[in-house]
Amino acid sequence: MYPAAFDYQKASSVDEALQALADNPELKVIAGGHSLLPAMKLRLAQPPALLDIWGIEELKGIQEEGDWFVVGAMTTHFEVLTSTLPLFHEVAGWVGDPMVRHRGTIGGSLAHADPSADYPAAALATGAEFVIRGPGGERTVKADDMFRGMFESAVEPGELLTHIRIPKTITAYAYEKYRHPASHYAIVGVAVAKHADGQIRAAYTGAGEKAERLPQLEERLNAGQDAGTGLVDAGGLLGDRFASAEYRAHLVDVLAGRAAARIK
Structure with missing residues (x-):
């Protein structure tokens, strides 16, 4: 099936994305698209407008800061799989298939909070933290407070999950x-x-x-x-x-x- 008609725009920075979300509350954020697009094709989701954040480079990659690995939300499952991130690299091998792993993102999966997704269990077991930015600035949410219900995370409308902090310990x-x-x-x-x-x-x-x-x-x-x-x-x-x-x-x-x- 084909999705319903929608408007489309892209953001090249987090600030640009947040401004777009503030200007148009109907925007639905799309990253790798492997959760949202299938739902749109089945008409289970019909957002009137999409905001593509795939090109935001500041949200990609894995860095080390003290006792933490800091993972950009747009880092793909394949990059997680081939990393040394404790537990997460093993979990990434269970995600979908090669096509999904090369395009889908860790942040998209965690923010989507699918009750059958793999990463939330890893986040809870490792005690990961989530860095979220919105109109009010930046805040950090612990894994125990991230997943609120079926397809419901702590990321509020108008906000973006930017990074995941995973302890090295x-x-x-x-x-x-x-x-x-x-x-x-x-x-x-x-x-x-x-x-x-x-x-x-x-x-x-x-x-x-x-x-x-x-x-x-x-x-x-x-x-x-x-x-x-x-x-x-x-x-x-x-x-x-x-x-x-x-x-x-x-x-x-x-x-x-x-x-x-x-x-x-």
Whole structure:
């Protein structure tokens, strides 16, 4: 199918993009386009105008600042895959297919907050931070506060996610995923990361309306125990023709056990 008609404009800098968003609140930001364009072709999304930020060079690349890797929001999945970013480079290998990985962006995925996306679990497990700019200036949001609901992140209308800050102080990590065979999105994915202070953080994606921490798994692993079972309540999970809520809860247990075994 073809998308509905829309207006189109490009921005060459963050300031230019923010001004365009302020001038036209109906603008929908497009980066790599691998989330928005399929929805537009199916007429599930019909934005009247698009703002293309693909050409903003200041949002691309990976830098090091002290104990952090600072990743531009327009950095592609392939660049993440071929980097040394702890946990994220492993997760990037699970994203889509080669075409998606060479065009899709880490910032686009995280800001979109798809409940089946891979990166949100990695962000929660590593304790990443998000740098967001808007009319009121720049602010930093912790991973625990980034994902608010289904397709809802902390990036407000008129704002842009500019960078992701990932701590260097990750000593071990693992991502285990059961994926949809066609879309490659996560039916369930579990990320686990051990930090330099010895503490372990863990999160899951794909099973609920947003990625979530796994406090019971964290408590058990930090106490030197096995992952065990019953990590999530099926009553709060999604169910569909691909997997029931109960099966997703079972998958969380299975994948958490596999991921935990890899970081010991």
